[in-house]
Amino acid sequence: MTIPYGKQTIDKVDIKAVSDVLGSEFLTTGPRVKEFEEKFASFVNVKYAVVVSNGTAALHLACLAAGLKKGEELITTPMTFAASANCALYCGAKPVFVDIKENGLIDESLIEKRVTPKTKIIIPVHIGGLPCDMEKIQAIAKRYKLVVIEDACHALGAEYKGTKTGDCKYSDMAVFSFHPVKHITTGEGGMITTNSKVLYEKLLLLRTHGITRISDKLLNKKEGPWFYEMQELGFNYRLTDFQCALGISQLTKIRRFVAKRLAIAKIYDTALSKIDGIEIIKPSEGCKDAYHLYVIKVKDAETRLDLFNYLKSKGIFCQVHYIPVYWHPYYQTLGYKKGLCPNAEEFYGKIISIPMYPSLKRWEQNKVIEAIGSFRKRKKILALIPARGGSKRIPHKNIKNFLSRPIISYSIKAAIDSNLFDEVMVSTDDKEIAEIAQKYGAKVPFLRSIKNSSDHATTADVIEEVLTEYLKRGIKYDYVCCLYATAPFITPEKLVKAKKRLEELEVDSVFPVTRFNSDIKRSFRIEDGGRLKMNWPKYSNIRSQDIVAAYHDAGQFYFLDVKNFLVQKRIFTNNTLPIITSELEAQDINNDEDWKIAEFKYKALVGK
Numbered sequence: 001m002t003i004p005y006g007k008q009t010i011d012k013v014d015i016k017a018v019s020d021v022l023g024s025e026f027l028t029t030g031p032r033v034k035e036f037e038e039k040f041a042s043f044v045n046v047k048y049a050v051v052v053s054n055g056t057a058a059l060h061l062a063c064l065a066a067g068l069k070k071g072e073e074l075i076t077t078p079m080t081f082a083a084s085a086n087c088a089l090y091c092g093a094k095p096v097f098v099d100i101k102e103n104g105l106i107d108e109s110l111i112e113k114r115v116t117p118k119t120k121i122i123i124p125v126h127i128g129g130l131p132c133d134m135e136k137i138q139a140i141a142k143r144y145k146l147v148v149i150e151d152a153c154h155a156l157g158a159e160y161k162g163t164k165t166g167d168c169k170y171s172d173m174a175v176f177s178f179h180p181v182k183h184i185t186t187g188e189g190g191m192i193t194t195n196s197k198v199l200y201e202k203l204l205l206l207r208t209h210g211i212t213r214i215s216d217k218l219l220n221k222k223e224g225p226w227f228y229e230m231q232e233l234g235f236n237y238r239l240t241d242f243q244c245a246l247g248i249s250q251l252t253k254i255r256r257f258v259a260k261r262l263a264i265a266k267i268y269d270t271a272l273s274k275i276d277g278i279e280i281i282k283p284s285e286g287c288k289d290a291y292h293l294y295v296i297k298v299k300d301a302e303t304r305l306d307l308f309n310y311l312k313s314k315g316i317f318c319q320v321h322y323i324p325v326y327w328h329p330y331y332q333t334l335g336y337k338k339g340l341c342p343n344a345e346e347f348y349g350k351i352i353s354i355p356m357y358p359s360l361k362r363w364e365q366n367k368v369i370e371a372i373g374s375f376r377k378r379k380k381i382l383a384l385i386p387a388r389g390g391s392k393r394i395p396h397k398n399i400k401n402f403l404s405r406p407i408i409s410y411s412i413k414a415a416i417d418s419n420l421f422d423e424v425m426v427s428t429d430d431k432e433i434a435e436i437a438q439k440y441g442a443k444v445p446f447l448r449s450i451k452n453s454s455d456h457a458t459t460a461d462v463i464e465e466v467l468t469e470y471l472k473r474g475i476k477y478d479y480v481c482c483l484y485a486t487a488p489f490i491t492p493e494k495l496v497k498a499k500k501r502l503e504e505l506e507v508d509s510v511f512p513v514t515r516f517n518s519d520i521k522r523s524f525r526i527e528d529g530g531r532l533k534m535n536w537p538k539y540s541n542i543r544s545q546d547i548v549a550a551y552h553d554a555g556q557f558y559f560l561d562v563k564n565f566l567v568q569k570r571i572f573t574n575n576t577l578p579i580i581t582s583e584l585e586a587q588d589i590n591n592d593e594d595w596k597i598a599e600f601k602y603k604a605l606v607g608k
């Protein structure tokens with residue numbers, strides 16, 4: 001059971017609304033379009049609303065309606081989805097990025113410095129649902145005669161100083177998105193709101209190829225009932241009737257959706273503000289945050305990555321909103337340089353969006369809160385796969401194909417799939433092994449020393465070398481799991497089980513063992529003369545089932561507590577716990593025959 005960061009809430013009424021339209025006369029450009037627009041306009045308290053195919057189209061049309069042209073400039077924030085800036089590029093204009101404040105919103109005090117004679121539009125983005133300081137932005141826009149388009153894609157249901165976001169009290173237009181993670185959804189969809197009749201009519205024209213059929217708008221004489229004119233270069237940015245029907249149905253629930261988001265946010269606020277190292281973003285004075293996202297901040301990028309992976313390992317799938325727009329390769333090719341907006345870059349390094357959607361259950365939210373709380377107490381774990389180049393017994397043993405792929409890839413995959421590890425690394429002295437390991441997702445941050453690349457080096461020597469090298473780099477692990485490079489039978493489940501035991505039972509190490517022949521003590525040797533002799537005469541009178549069982553290393557992995565290991569320098573201590581593994585899954589591969597047996601068993605067990 002996984003918990004995403006956001007998702008749609010669709011019920012039977014929504015489904016019926018869509019299917020009713022599917023059975024009706026109009027699939028597109030029918031009565032639902034106008035109805036959705038009117039109901040939406042009424043909800044946000046604005047005169048006009050124009051529905052379009054998505055939020056990106058809404059931004060594009062709004063810029064065109066505002067008359068944005070080649071060579072002009074559009075001011076926006078880098079802390080947004082690329083579409084907020086791409087709309088400038090679509091018009092041949094240049095996006096100009098203004099840095100952000102601590103809460104992630106555009107810093108209005110920096111806007112004026114970036115206004116030039118070419119500036120035409122400001123697009124403030126209400127990130128996460130938190131409204132920008134629109135009064136100040138509007139004042140700047142008035143001073144320089146700029147058009148303000150609010151990117152309200154995250155902010156349906158938000159309020160700024162007692163007015164609804166989208167009512168355009170402080171802007172010329174506002175745009176919304178109905179992508180599934182947003183407050184309401186139409187699958188894909190968008191809306192532009194405005195109080196200007198001129199802009200409204202322009203938007204309608206541009207949405208449908210720049211074509212009009214309205215008699216008193218025609219430039220030429222109407223030649224008959226079929227007649228229409230293309231007056232501008234417009235687009236097909238229409239939304240279908242069945243999508244609008246979904247939008248109408250969703251809109252009836254918007255108050256409940258927003259109230260639920262606010263209730264979830266309140267619980268997060270209280271719980272998370274008590275957790276050390278977690279910073280929450282508070283709504284500004286006089287604003288109602290619509291909580292499209294719930295964003296938390298941690299100390300630095302390394303902690304953010306650790307937290308992200310830690311939550312993922314617990315089935316909680318977060319996201320990061322956003323990578324600064326100008327960091328994207330496309331923007332880099334346009335000449336934007338990293339370092340342009342230092343606050344946005346720092347903000348990006350620390351943020352993570354945690355689950356927030358109306359159907360998030362209380363127990364799911366508790367799970368998220370508990371996981372964030374336990375993150376600081378978590379164990380930092382390294383997966384280490386020793387893979388020396390010079391195996392004498394089987395040439396290129398570690399990278400030889402086992403059925404369809406290099407054998408080392410099996411342990412790498414099991415380690416990655418277990419979601420247990422902060423890093424999965426291979427310790428090798430061989431560049432070819434390093435390359436293949438990296439291809440399958442492992443890291444090779446350094447090559448193994450010559451000293452530990454001979455047959456004399458023990459596994460403990462290699463583990464010690466790796467841990468010491470990490471310590472030198474300031475990285476301290478609590479546990480290390482040393483996986484055999486030739487161990488196709490390791491499963492993520494077994495790794496998880498071993499880690500659980502290591503943690504809960506506070507032992508020094510855990511590793512899989514297999515019961516081998518319990519009658520070994522009744523083994524025989526063949527003496528000169530070809531007669532059998534008992535190896536262990538004292539067992540000759542004991543029934544084989546009564547002999548104490550004997551186990552050996554199952555050839556899979558050793559899960560170790562690093563602190564103990566660094567003192568004892570041994571894998572096996574008198575505080576080692578076994579995981580009993582069936583003989584079928586255990587396989588030490590030391591020679592070609594072992595290899596063939598392992599392939600045969602693997603095909604039988606896993607079927608590939």
Ligand SMILES: Cc1ncc(COP(=O)(O)O)c(C=O)c1O
Binds near residue numbers: 056125151153
């Ligand atoms: C801030 C912002 N603006 C614009 C868009 C574009 O909306 P759409 O995905 O509907 O095209 C998004 C989409 O996520 C967004 O987050």
